[in-house]
Amino acid sequence: MTTGREHPMTSAVSAADLAPTPYAQEIRATGLKVRVGRKRMAVDGLDLSLGTGVHGLLGPNGAGKTTLIRTLATVLRPTEGALELLGESAGGTGELRALRRRIGYLPQEFGYYKRFTVREFVEYMAWLKEVPGADIPAAVQRAVERVGLADRADDRMKTLSGGMVRRVGIAQAIVNDPAILLLDEPTVGLDPAQRLRFRELLQELGTDTCVLVSTHLVEDVAAACTDVVLFAEGRLVFQGTPDDLAAAGGTEDVGDSPLERGYSALLQGPGQGRGAW
């Protein structure tokens, strides 16, 4: 017989799991404006509500997608308007620490330390995200396994291919089990097979997380997203299901698939579609 500590019968469900959520939707923005530089409003009066699920953020280059995601990641402060994340106001200069612990973020330019191993890097990010010290090894292992890098976990980052580095980026974003996951162009550099696996991971995460994926690949949206947000020149152009987006396009619109035709039909408003690009 071992000298195990006397443990009371534990409940398999913790109180935190049973607590009701104090918000209806994870992300709520009303009249959101974000200035970049001195003059340009990259996000210009956005009203947006996003709940649990996978949301695809589509839009032409320079539409303000990255600025919007940075604002939601709380690294940029809104110039005007209200932003509510997980029921808490994220607009002001208040304390963001508790909120940030529940957000996962993969920036467009994912920078990393070449000399770190995958595990060291994800551990370092877990430390930065204030994951309790005792939980870090298990959380890191789980995140690395979820992106399929368990066999490369102890290799240095500089030996990884571009697609693998991207997956490390996703692993660091999910290491703190976020309630809001923000991924800025996560599929860049992934080969087709990896992209399929990534879409599966997105769907899995979307069952209990609010995932916002910015992309310029319409097919990613069709395959993995429950909801499409079309964004152009800092404003919301369309929000709905991928089927709604496909229905918006007619046969006369430009594009190879129904979704692409819907995309170009919605962006052909006044002032849009200037020039060859």
Next chain:
Amino acid sequence: MSAEHASARIIAGYARGDTDLAADEVWAVEAHLEACRVCRDRLAAAVATGVPAVASLVDSVWSGLAPELAVTAPVPRRRHRPAWLSGWMTPAMVPWLAMVVGVTLLALLLDRAGSGSGFGLGSGSDGVSLVLLFAPVLPVLGVAASWSRGLDPAYELTASAPRAGLPLVLRRTASVLGVVVPALLVGGWATGVMVAQWLLPCLAFTAATLALGGVVGVTRAAVALAAVWAAVIVAPTLAAGGRTAAALRAGGLPVWGLLLALGIGVVIARRGAYAALGAHR
């Protein structure tokens, strides 16, 4: 047996896989077994004595696994970067800190050579020490390296983390000073400069970099302050033929102290600014 442990009936029932255990009892006993070593041992004993079918199954799995486990060499433990070290300094800072220490040593060597031969900047009791001349700007370079968009590849990730903000800035600044100050102490001791004479300007400049950095970005602040230092202190010193500038003499110490207090005050007042992207410019 303590009332806090699962009863013998439940353990035995669980071992047999009986259907007479209610679903909630199975659920509860599994949750308990995960946390309780004593009951796991009792379960093992119950399986060994009461349920030969399960015991033989476990034995056959073990006998299948044992040869494979025997030939698999344990993975050699890799040299692991200690987690606390990453908490105090990012890899991006290391080359800059090495440079800072190198510059200190170089200044020290030049000082020694200058005073030995009567050539160079240091001549006589009024000659300026190169250590003194460089001390205030050296930590500024290290601080800039730890908060720079260009030098720290993971700057955006760091800025978005909950730990970002003043505590992390101070932590990294402290590790920069932890390397720079001992190097300067050796230099100051070797050249006979009073500690307060270089330490106060050094700390004042570091605080000013952080204070200004909250507004315009730490890298820009570092560059601006290094330029100011060169224009206000270094250039007049060189022009005056190596006489110690008035600001660096003992009489200037209260001013440096005041600047240090001011810098710290601004940093504390604007602590929210270090958690946004702006401070990384």
